Amino acid sequence: MRDHRSDRTATTWRGSDGRFHQETEQPVLSVFTELDHIAWHIVETRGLDNGPDHPTIDDTARFIDNHLDWLTRQHDIAVHAHVVRELVQQLRPVTGEPGRRHIGLCPNQVVDPAGAIGDCGARLYAPLRGDSIECRTCGREWPRNEWLRLGSMLEAS
Numbered sequence: 001m002r003d004h005r006s007d008r009t010a011t012t013w014r015g016s017d018g019r020f021h022q023e024t025e026q027p028v029l030s031v032f033t034e035l036d037h038i039a040w041h042i043v044e045t046r047g048l049d050n051g052p053d054h055p056t057i058d059d060t061a062r063f064i065d066n067h068l069d070w071l072t073r074q075h076d077i078a079v080h081a082h083v084v085r086e087l088v089q090q091l092r093p094v095t096g097e098p099g100r101r102h103i104g105l106c107p108n109q110v111v112d113p114a115g116a117i118g119d120c121g122a123r124l125y126a127p128l129r130g131d132s133i134e135c136r137t138c139g140r141e142w143p144r145n146e147w148l149r150l151g152s153m154l155e156a157s
Contacts, residue, residue: 029090034083035060042067045074100125103133104154108140119157 012022032055039060043051052063064071071077106120122137131144142150 029083029086031087031091032057032060034087035064038071038080038083039063041080042071046070100128105157106135106138106140107150107153107157108135108138110138124154 012020015021035057036052036055039051042048042064046067052059071080103124103126106122106124108120109117110120111117120135120138120140122135124133124135127133133142133147133150134140
């Protein structure tokens with residue numbers, strides 16, 4: 001992730017041993033290189049004289065942040081957003097940012113289109129922020145003061 005030479009393009013080459021070698025189809029992304037591509041896209045598209053002051057991740061991220069309002073209004077923002085999401089996913093295990101923790105299946109009673117009553121059954125996750133567990137399928141929310149009751153319902157099912 002720290003090697004600026006990492007590239008998205010998987011290449012094949014013939015080694016000195018005469019055998020063919022191939023890089024992985026989904027290589028680890030270089031954080032600096034990916035951010036640098038976004039920064040220089042900003043420079044070229046906006047016609048700026050220069051880019052980030054120093055070639056570091058911090059300076060490059062700061063440069064992008066300074067132009068974020070403009071960047072998010074561009075037609076190709078989806079490409080950049082995809083790259084940033086990939087970097088965040090790749091960095092999660094390294095930075096220690098917790099992922100979602102599955103806690104059980106939603107016990108909320110819902111009525112299906114046929115009129116039958118049953119448990120929602122969608123996966124519930126512990127919140128990363130805030131004091132509420134929310135089912136993204138049925139919309140039921142359990143504030144912190146209901147967590148013990150929710151836990152009992154999850155254990156019973």
